[in-house]
Amino acid sequence: MSTAGSWYEATARQRLLKLLDEGTFEEFIGPEQRETSPHLSLFDLPEQFDDGMIVGHGRLEGTRVLIAAQEGRFMGGAFGEIHGAKLTGLLRASREISSMPVLILFDSGGVRLQEANAGETAISEIMRALVDARLAGVPVVGLIGGRAGCYGGGGLIAGCCSALAVSEQGRISVSGPEVIETNRGVEEFDSKDRALVWRTMGGKHRRLIGGAEILADDTMASFREAATHLIKRAPPLDAVTLEAEQSRLEKRLERFGRCEDARDIWVSLGVADARSLPALAYDDFVVLANRLENAPYDAR
Amino acid sequence: MEHLNYHHIAPSRAKGSKRQAIVGVVASGNLEVLVERTLPDTECEVNIRTAAEGFGDVWKAVVADFVERRSPGGLKLSVNDGGARPDMVALRLSQAVRAVGDQS
Amino acid sequence: MMTVLDTARRARERRLQAGVQYAQGKRVARENATALLEAVIRSGDRVCLEGDNQKQADLLAVSLAAMDSNKVHDLHMVQSGVVLPEHLDVFERGIARRLDYAYSGPQSTRIAQLLFGGKIELGAVHTYLELFARYYIDLTPQVALIAAVSADRHGNLYTGPNTEDTPAIAEATAFKDGVVIAQVNEIVDTLPRVDIPGDWVNFVIESGTPFYVEPLFTRDPAAITETQILTAMLAIKGIYAPYGVARLNHGIGFNTAAIELLLPTYGERLGLKGKVASHWALNPHPTLIPAIESGWVKQIHSFGSEVGMEPYIRARSDVYFTGPDGSLRSNRAFCQVAGMYACDMFIGSTLQIDLQGNSSTVTADRVAGFGGAPNMGSDARGRRHPSNPWLQAGKEADPGRPAPLRRGRKLVVQIGETFGDRNAPMFVEHLDALKLAEKLDLDLAPVMLYGDDVTHIVTEEGIANLLLCRDADEREHAVRGVAGFTEIGRGRHAGMVQRLRTRGAIRRPEDLGIDPLDADRRLLSARSIKDLVRWSGDLYEPPSRFRNW
Numbered sequence: 001m002s003t004a005g006s007w008y009e010a011t012a013r014q015r016l017l018k019l020l021d022e023g024t025f026e027e028f029i030g031p032e033q034r035e036t037s038p039h040l041s042l043f044d045l046p047e048q049f050d051d052g053m054i055v056g057h058g059r060l061e062g063t064r065v066l067i068a069a070q071e072g073r074f075m076g077g078a079f080g081e082i083h084g085a086k087l088t089g090l091l092r093a094s095r096e097i098s099s100m101p102v103l104i105l106f107d108s109g110g111v112r113l114q115e116a117n118a119g120e121t122a123i124s125e126i127m128r129a130l131v132d133a134r135l136a137g138v139p140v141v142g143l144i145g146g147r148a149g150c151y152g153g154g155g156l157i158a159g160c161c162s163a164l165a166v167s168e169q170g171r172i173s174v175s176g177p178e179v180i181e182t183n184r185g186v187e188e189f190d191s192k193d194r195a196l197v198w199r200t201m202g203g204k205h206r207r208l209i210g211g212a213e214i215l216a217d218d219t220m221a222s223f224r225e226a227a228t229h230l231i232k233r234a235p236p237l238d239a240v241t242l243e244a245e246q247s248r249l250e251k252r253l254e255r256f257g258r259c260e261d262a263r264d265i266w267v268s269l270g271v272a273d274a275r276s277l278p279a280l281a282y283d284d285f286v287v288l289a290n291r292l293e294n295a296p297y298d299a300r
Numbered sequence: 301m302e303h304l305n306y307h308h309i310a311p312s313r314a315k316g317s318k319r320q321a322i323v324g325v326v327a328s329g330n331l332e333v334l335v336e337r338t339l340p341d342t343e344c345e346v347n348i349r350t351a352a353e354g355f356g357d358v359w360k361a362v363v364a365d366f367v368e369r370r371s372p373g374g375l376k377l378s379v380n381d382g383g384a385r386p387d388m389v390a391l392r393l394s395q396a397v398r399a400v401g402d403q404s
Numbered sequence: 405m406m407t408v409l410d411t412a413r414r415a416r417e418r419r420l421q422a423g424v425q426y427a428q429g430k431r432v433a434r435e436n437a438t439a440l441l442e443a444v445i446r447s448g449d450r451v452c453l454e455g456d457n458q459k460q461a462d463l464l465a466v467s468l469a470a471m472d473s474n475k476v477h478d479l480h481m482v483q484s485g486v487v488l489p490e491h492l493d494v495f496e497r498g499i500a501r502r503l504d505y506a507y508s509g510p511q512s513t514r515i516a517q518l519l520f521g522g523k524i525e526l527g528a529v530h531t532y533l534e535l536f537a538r539y540y541i542d543l544t545p546q547v548a549l550i551a552a553v554s555a556d557r558h559g560n561l562y563t564g565p566n567t568e569d570t571p572a573i574a575e576a577t578a579f580k581d582g583v584v585i586a587q588v589n590e591i592v593d594t595l596p597r598v599d600i601p602g603d604w605v606n607f608v609i610e611s612g613t614p615f616y617v618e619p620l621f622t623r624d625p626a627a628i629t630e631t632q633i634l635t636a637m638l639a640i641k642g643i644y645a646p647y648g649v650a651r652l653n654h655g656i657g658f659n660t661a662a663i664e665l666l667l668p669t670y671g672e673r674l675g676l677k678g679k680v681a682s683h684w685a686l687n688p689h690p691t692l693i694p695a696i697e698s699g700w701v702k703q704i705h706s707f708g709s710e711v712g713m714e715p716y717i718r719a720r721s722d723v724y725f726t727g728p729d730g731s732l733r734s735n736r737a738f739c740q741v742a743g744m745y746a747c748d749m750f751i752g753s754t755l756q757i758d759l760q761g762n763s764s765t766v767t768a769d770r771v772a773g774f775g776g777a778p779n780m781g782s783d784a785r786g787r788r789h790p791s792n793p794w795l796q797a798g799k800e801a802d803p804g805r806p807a808p809l810r811r812g813r814k815l816v817v818q819i820g821e822t823f824g825d826r827n828a829p830m831f832v833e834h835l836d837a838l839k840l841a842e843k844l845d846l847d848l849a850p851v852m853l854y855g856d857d858v859t860h861i862v863t864e865e866g867i868a869n870l871l872l873c874r875d876a877d878e879r880e881h882a883v884r885g886v887a888g889f890t891e892i893g894r895g896r897h898a899g900m901v902q903r904l905r906t907r908g909a910i911r912r913p914e915d916l917g918i919d920p921l922d923a924d925r926r927l928l929s930a931r932s933i934k935d936l937v938r939w940s941g942d943l944y945e946p947p948s949r950f951r952n953w
Contacts, residue, residue, distance in 0.1 A: 009925070047349070049334055073325045074326050169952050192949070194949060194952065195948050198953050362889055365889075383827070385631075386823055386888060387821055387864045388629070388631060395921065
């Protein structure tokens with residue numbers, strides 16, 4: 001069995017260090033600065049020295065990059081005031097520097113309830129800073145494959161990125177499974193049916209439906225390869241791109257809007273055995289996905 | 301939240317030349333340890349912030365045992381604890397000393 | 405003139421006659437299930453309702469609980485497991501009054517409430533094997549309500565992978581003038597194989613849906629901690645290796661799951677393949693898949709099955725017990741016996757251990773019963789055939805006795821972290837079981853394993869070998885010596901512990917050449933459920949709750 005590092009198992013720090021060229025990472029506002037949340041102690045909750053967000057710069061295959069990584073195991077990777085501010089600051093800096101791509105290692109359930117206002121504000125500040133960076137020509141690439149997935153505000157931010165790589169274990173959505181079940185009933189969405197959750201929001205489905213450019217394997221090496229590839233192929237953020245994206249989304253809704261389940265979408269895409277798609281090994285899936293592709297998803 | 305602080309004389313200086321390191325994650329049953337090489341060679345300090353109150357005796361014993369085994373002279377260890385068990389605490393403290401013991 | 409004692413036989417005839425109106429041959433329609441039970445069961449009867457460890461006769465449970473308590477009341481329930489809510493509903497509704505059982509894990513809180521509240525008259529809490537034994541002596545059921553996968557028109561039954569307790573129950577009932585009623589998923593023309601002969605079965609009800617099965621033996625490798633890995637390393641190097649344990653039983657838990665996953669990696673590194681862990685009394689643990697695939701395992705006999713493992717088992721008939729149809733055949737009674745007499749070691753976890761090594765999983769407000777652990781975790785004094793581990797343990801326990809008269813000892817190992825859930829210490833002065841005994845006025849405190857059967861205790865602090873302890877004082881200090889930073893551990897006498905360590909009655913990781921920092925998750929041959937699926941060649945189909953893909 002493979003002993004290559006699992007992305008899913010790793011901490012944010014481990015992912016970041018394995019992704020970048022060895023010894024090249026330098027952290028901004030590191031844990032020794034002790035920039036912690038000003039809110040959590042009010043709730044008798046423990047803090048983390050980096051508030052669950054690591055930012056800094058390093059090299060990826062020799063290319064200088066700016067990088068941010070969320071710790072999905074601290075407060076579910078959720079955005080708080082400091083956590084969000086660090087990412088906002090990184091993205092604003094990237095616009096000024098303008099020559100370095102940005103990598104965002106998402107692992108987030110959304111916004112912290114305890115810091116709701118600050119968190120929501122941070123989401124919108126991040127989205128604006130991200131768009132400004134892209135307008136200045138900076139590629140912003142998202143990598144998703146952790147326990148918390150990429151939900152809520154995180155999902156919105158991911159949607160603004162130049163490109164995304166996601167693993168099979170990764171999930172991308174806005175509303176979470178429990179929220180959908182609470183609001184729409186268990187017949188509509190049974191949040192305990194994990195096969196359903198991954199079918200609907202998981203990496204393989206996102207790859208097939210155009211929610212992510214690349215399906216990465218759950219290894220450091222695979223994410224590294226995906227990131228290297230995507231930072232070189234970021235489309236410009238201009239009217240042409242946006243109109244193409246609008247058109248793609250309209251056609252997608254028209255084509256799949258009446259489907260009851262992801263399997264119906266896969267069948268419609270031409271997958272011969274939709275039932276066994278989740279079990280399909282990585283290499284086989286990649287071949288299948290590339291074969292099914294009808295239009296490139298260069299529309300972010 | 302409980303704040304605990306322990307100051308010890310350490311048998312010898314902790315190996316290595318790295319100035320700081322960090323291990324672990326703050327989550328249920330887990331903890332992070334930030335270790336900084338900021339003290340004189342024979343001193344060691346452990347600062348703990350924990351949400352699990354009333355375990356002072358246990359922390360004291362764990363830290364004393366850790367100092368005796370791992371000789372963390374010169375190190376200040378700062379802990380954010382998410383309610384980890386003593387064996388996990390002992391492990392992370394040891395991992396922190398090992399992490400800062402690598403050559404930088 | 406000779407007196408013929410056949411009262412019971414004639415009574416059975418009357419019961420069968422009463423039930424015939426609902427049956428076509430042996431077949432009774434689902435909607436007549438409650439009416440059938442009301443006709444066949446008499447107030448005060450001993451009824452065995454199949455609530456096994458995993459398999460549940462759920463349709464029959466619901467039908468029993470729906471009976472009119474004016475018609476049938478004050479039943480004496482004798483069953484392995486109190487698992488479904490209906491198992492306790494019958495007591496709330498006055499349908500049943502008295503209970504003899506073995507395991508109540510899922511209902512441990514509610515059963516405690518009913519016991520304290522006087523709604524249940526408790527016979528006794530047993531181990532599985534004891535209960536089966538009493539089915540043949542003084543607790544024989546008048547009516548047995550069992551579950552099978554399918555039946556044919558003659559009432560032959562296929563019980564399949566989850567055969568579990570059924571043969572023991574059905575034989576006792578059928579041959580002592582009882583009535584056997586089976587719920588089956590479906591009635592077919594030809595069964596894959598015959599597990600229970602139709603002669604033993606009086607009525608068959610087709611439920612149309614599969615009976616409920618609890619997935620109990622699946623442990624997610626992702627949840628295994630470094631400390632659990634450390635205890636696993638200690639167990640393998642400090643016990644499996646020196647005693648040469650080839651035949652064994654693992655209790656369910658994360659520590660033993662870690663051992664299973666460490667065999668192909670750490671065990672291999674130690675050169676132990678072929679020398680240990682080859683013959684097992686064990687349910688089909690998914691976490692043993694890597695060891696099986698790596699050639700460690702010759703043979704496994706199982707108490708029951710495990711959800712999702714069936715296709716894998718079919719493809720590994722060299723290892724598992726399977727019928728000519730290819731599916732698993734389990735048998736709890738025989739597997740319990742195998743664990744007692746044909747295995748040299750039991751290793752499992754517990755909630756509390758006291759200073760004499762007595763252990764218990766009982767807390768003051770939850771009554772979980774014993775299941776099968778006390779059988780696995782006891783020295784079988786009726787054993788006569790020798791083996792190296794058994795003789796070696798016997799020698800350690802009683803070095804002074806002449807060898808030809810010195811029988812061996814089963815290795816009984818308790819393994820766990822010094823602090824458990826919510827930082828509750830594993831080591832205590834007084835077991836909560838004592839409080840429970842007082843509350844329920846029991847003759848005996850519900851002890852899972854007795855200290856004089858326990859041979860070793862393994863924690864992250866080290867291994868205590870109780871065989872090498874000469875008296876209660878030494879035993880107490882061996883326990884304290886591995887009790888870590890618990891109050892019990894901190895109360896140790898350093899000098900005593902050092903003496904025990906010199907003798908080898910306590911061994912620390914460093915004494916075995918193990919650095920706790922080496923206990924890394926990378927040592928696990930599988931680190932996720934997905935890894936297990938890959939190891940199995942995609943044959944293992946984990947239940948939905950374990951998926952993250």
